[in-house]
Amino acid sequence: MNTKNQRAAYGEALVELGRKNPDIVALDADLSKSTMSAKFGEAFPDRFFDMGIAEANMASCAAGLSRTGKIPFIHSFAVFSAGRAFDQIRQTIAIGKLNVKIIGSSCGLSDSADGATHQSVEDMAIMRVIPGMTVLCPADAVEAAKMPAAMAEHAGPVYMRVCREDLPVVTDEAAPFEIGKPTVLREGSDIVVFACGSMVAKALEAADKLAGELSLRVVNVSTIKPMNADLIEQLADGCRGVITAEDHSVIGGLGAAILQAMARHPKPTVQIGMQDTFGQSAKTYAELLDYYGLTADKIVEAARSL
Numbered sequence: 001m002n003t004k005n006q007r008a009a010y011g012e013a014l015v016e017l018g019r020k021n022p023d024i025v026a027l028d029a030d031l032s033k034s035t036m037s038a039k040f041g042e043a044f045p046d047r048f049f050d051m052g053i054a055e056a057n058m059a060s061c062a063a064g065l066s067r068t069g070k071i072p073f074i075h076s077f078a079v080f081s082a083g084r085a086f087d088q089i090r091q092t093i094a095i096g097k098l099n100v101k102i103i104g105s106s107c108g109l110s111d112s113a114d115g116a117t118h119q120s121v122e123d124m125a126i127m128r129v130i131p132g133m134t135v136l137c138p139a140d141a142v143e144a145a146k147m148p149a150a151m152a153e154h155a156g157p158v159y160m161r162v163c164r165e166d167l168p169v170v171t172d173e174a175a176p177f178e179i180g181k182p183t184v185l186r187e188g189s190d191i192v193v194f195a196c197g198s199m200v201a202k203a204l205e206a207a208d209k210l211a212g213e214l215s216l217r218v219v220n221v222s223t224i225k226p227m228n229a230d231l232i233e234q235l236a237d238g239c240r241g242v243i244t245a246e247d248h249s250v251i252g253g254l255g256a257a258i259l260q261a262m263a264r265h266p267k268p269t270v271q272i273g274m275q276d277t278f279g280q281s282a283k284t285y286a287e288l289l290d291y292y293g294l295t296a297d298k299i300v301e302a303a304r305s306l
Contacts, residue, residue: 001168001201004141007105010162011036013145014073015043017152021071022047024152027062028075029055035075035105035162055080059088059100066098071152077111078104078120078161082127093157094130101151102127102159107137108197108247109279109288110164119279120161125252127159128225134179135224136160137246137254139200140169143222146177154179161197163247165285168201171220180223182235188217191303192239194232196221196254199245199272199294206299214303224254229261236262241306242269247294249274270302 018024018040025047032038032050041048051058055076062072074081081104082089093100104123111118127135134154138144144162151158170185185200186207193216195203200220207216219235221227236242242262244255255271262269274292282288289295 001170003166003168005166006138006141006144006163007034007036009141009145010103010148011039013148014040017148018044018047021152023069023071024073025049025065025070026073026075027051027058029053029058029080031076031105035103037073037075055084056088059085060092062100063088063092063096063098066100071099071101073101073103073148075103075105077118078107078123079118082120082123082159086126089157090130094132097132097156099155100157102157104159104161106164107161108163109292110198110247110285112282112285112288115281116278121249121274121279122252123161124224124248124254125256128252128257132156133225134158136179136222137196137224138162138222139197139220140167140171142169142171142173143177150177150179163198165198167198170201170204180226180228182219182221182223182231184217184235185220186216186218188215189238190215191241191243191306192217192219192236193243193245193299194219194221194254194258195245196224198247202294202296203245203299205296206303209296209300210303216303221254224257227257227261229264232258232261233265236267239267242267243272243299243302243306244269245272245294245299247273247289249276251276268306270306272298272302
């Protein structure tokens with residue numbers, strides 16, 4: 001599969017959005033070269049603000065900018081965007097229903113070398129529980145490039161997590177992105193796999209491995225919240241079991257959202273994700289995914305068990 005980097009695609013898309021909309025502004029917490037918001041700063045230096053290592057202050061300043069009619073995009077690593085600025089996001093941005101867009105870069109285990117302190121295995125859960133917060137998780141660089149425009153058009157706070165590593169391109173570049181709409185990437189009849197982020201490619205790989213033995217329906221759930229329970233039930237209709245797959249804790253993330261959506265008509269379900277544990281340092285992202293069981297082989301194993 002062709003691979004592309006989500007961070008690079010996001011950074012380029014934000015610049016393009018800035019060209020079209022002069023109200024777009026960007027703030028970063030001293031990580032702009034990594035989050036790729038530096039690209040926006042180079043293009044629009046008068047609309048870019050490096051706030052230093054001060055995520056809470058960045059969120060508060062973004063809240064103020066939003067009150068003047070600007071649309072601020074704020075950036076840091078996901079573990080800091082969701083964690084260090086939580087109070088300001090909750091108290092000011094979310095309660096105020098302010099139009100601030102929050103980017104959590106290097107999400108999940110993708111900051112492999114820096115270990116548990118820099119690996120966000122709980123950011124979707126933290127953001128998902130905040131009333132009124134929209135939570136996005138792109139499957140690849142193509143989807144990551146489409147999200148900024150949709151976020152800017154959406155009224156209210158939005159959180160988007162971005163993977164650090166290059167990922168296989170699995171979505172259709174010509175297809176529009178719509179907040180709240182999961183997409184079937186592969187039809188199947190035995191087991192449905194709801195996946196997000198880097199695990200979407202793993203789910204497709206698992207479907208290939210099981211071809212002729214079991215039929216997997218692979219659904220890219222790039223909007224973690226809001227989630228349409230009726231639509232999720234329709235996507236699971238006819239299948240004997242459900243698998244959820246995410247580079248995130250199984251507590252409070254995609255799997256929890258799917259189980260909640262299917263609570264009226266539950267099916268046997270296996271959640272693949274971080275099992276109530278932190279990450280650790282490793283040489284590569286792939287090593288960590290393998291160690292924690294976030295692989296195509298684990299999806300194959302789960303499908304067979306179901």
